[in-house]
Amino acid sequence: MDILQLVVIGALGAMATMLTNKGIAVFNDGLRPILPEYFDDHAISRQELAATSFAVSFGLVIGFGIPVSIGASILLIHSVLLMTDIIGTWTPNTKLGLALAGVLGAAWGIGLTLGLQFIVDLFAMLPVNFLDALGAVGNPIVVAFSLFPGIAVAYQHGFNKGALTAGLSTFVLVLVRQFGTFTLPGGQAVTISAEGMTLLTGMAFMLYFAIKVKGESTDNQNLVNIFAERVKKIKKNMILLSLTGGLVAAATSLTLIAGDPISLSLMDGGQFGEAALAAFARGIGFIPLVFSTAIVTGVYSPAGATFVFVVGILLQGNPIFAFILGALVMLIEISLLSGAAKGLDRFPGVREMGEHIRSAMNRVLEVALLIGGALASEQIAPGIGFFWVIGVYLLNRTAKKPLVDMAVGPVAAIALGIIVNILFLLNLWAPAA
Template identity: 70%
Template sequence: MDTSKIIELLVVGALGALCSILANRGIAVFNDGLRPVVPEFLEGKIGKKEIAATSFALSFGLVIGFGIPVSIGASIILVHSILLATDIIGSWSPVGKKGIIIAGVVGAAYGVGITLGLQAVVDLFAKMPVDFLPSLAMVGTPVVVAFSIFPAVAIAYQHGFKKGAISFALVGLTLFAVKKFGTFTLSGGTTFTLSAEGMSLLVGMILMIIFAVGVKGDGDANQNLMSIFMERVNRIKKNWILLSAVGGLVSAATSLLMIAGDPISLNLLSDGKYSEAALAAFARGIGFIPLVFSTAIVTGVYSPAGTTFVFVVGILLRGNPILAFVVGALVMFIEIMLLNGMAKGLDKFPGVREMGEHIRTSMNKVLEVALLIGGAMASEAMAPGIGYFWVIGLYLLNRTAKKPLVDLAVGPVAAIALGIIVNILYLVGLFTPVVAG
């Protein structure tokens, strides 16, 4: 095993260990739904069994049904596959020093295991009689183009159809104009091409912020929360060293292109579109500021990825994990110290506070459609004439299931399942692939 691989495993092992320990101590959890439950456990209102069961119920399905399938399709680990699992590991580990040790060891083993295991799965798929990995990579194809749409969708959710439609038109015009005229020849004959997707996203984000800032207010909702929950805010600040360290590890792992914070930036990174991936991650960070800060103020529990700007640091400093760790830790520290000030700022601009929820909603909607289309494209490439039938059928049937997969996961899961099925059919002589591996 070469040195670079050892460094990667050490980083992801340390990330798994520290995140599990933070979850065990109730300092930080990744699942937004689990964060409000942690104080109930810390205050003795619920027991260890209850919080462990809650963590498992909230996170396990997302790890198996969403995080891992999306990761296999792109060969970069979606961070949900690690940090949702460390929530479970930390919650299930016992209280006290013994629990901290168990959480750290199991968390480290899990981090290393999923890294090696994911590659093993990819290698296994590649050795199958019908190699469907090239087709599976198509799952992320629509995501690369679709990610620039979400600001217009967010504007429509927050400000109505008319402003959303105007924004969509301007974003579309930018996309067309940059694709048509975005290549320039510099002195010396060097050509420089602007990213059409990146520029259109930038235009959409500028419009989104302009509309949001225009919503004025003089409320003090978050500041009132600050006065009520100051003790919980101080609890977060007291653990700034551990939180800064985990922020640094997230940035370091991202800089090594081991993890990504969301499917959009993950697919962009897989395509080598690093600037666009950083911009997408930055937009996601803006959307998570209100959610993470508000839940932190109320619960005294932070997120191991903070407001997710640590992923931006990792992307911008790719290939330099040491510097990424330092800068990522600094970003996390600044976030924690800004808790009070951000609460005041969000009160002055309630439109910005509300914008965060609409960004998250629009991103999820765009991803649901893009991953479903991508899954259908990949499935049709594997089995022409069957793929679209398969994915659309599973998507609709899933909605009637007692425990359905999240909509985001249906496309990738359906494509992986069909890839395995066509291999079985090939072995028994019932399927003839377009190209047999």
């Protein structure tokens, strides 16, 4: 862990926390509509805002962001920016509170980065080292992510078109896996990414079907007109937001963070091209959500529509260029906020596609992480792992405060690894040969 990495992650934590403290940006989409009730309407107190932020974010930090990060040694951005949302709302809305927010946000970013490495090193010292097995949690994601366009098409346009998209994507996957490696005249071997080509095929069909949906509306145009002052507020803070977007891109280029579990697993496996494609598809899905909530609330996201992650992935090992280009991308996003929102009125299918992309990616992730957790658990405790994960998953459904489905697989695998070590110390468990 070099000083540059700590400076970048610390600066990101500080900036994101201060933006939340002043009501300029929050990462949690569910919290964004709440901020105007405090900053603009004064309908709730600072204490109520802080309590709401904690309620909607803390469980995702502990139950999702950190467990997914441990398996790959890369921080899932949720574990960083959801906590900066909490810190920013809990610190007072004063100059001293702003400074305190920056210090605590930087401390969280640096502490989490060092702490994750400490946890990884600690696992390696355990009598039964299950860290290698945890790597299996992300294995199904690598191929499963290329399936989500077919699922999104099915959600939006029905089973037949979804099955067609998924079927042709599968055909491309098999075809490229079989014939995707060849030798150039100079003797250099070239391998085409099967998952990348599969994803491109599915996305092409997804966009084609969405564009074919006819009709126009004035929904976004009306939103822009009604909330013109809140759009101006975002544009007034576009320099600060752009700097934060640049820091997100820089941290991604240093392989410190990833925007979602799909690209995280791909980055961890060195598949940066596929990770960039996955991040790009996710960005498309978040345009309608981020832009619409930003227009209505006057509050943006510190990661924007998440295209800054694509920049960071494509510029691996070049944090300075990633910072510059990431800031520029965020600047362009905010400049086009009104125009892009109005443009979506002309393509209702594309506007609606965003919600279906997010739903499809979440469902694919839930299944992939559950299967990955089961595979990892079976490696940790052969003959018991599948029983354990299925039991945890179903019992979680009955809990008063259940974990989100995406977190069950990783959390179950980590818990089983800890239990196995305790049993070993009690001479009640012997590792498989």
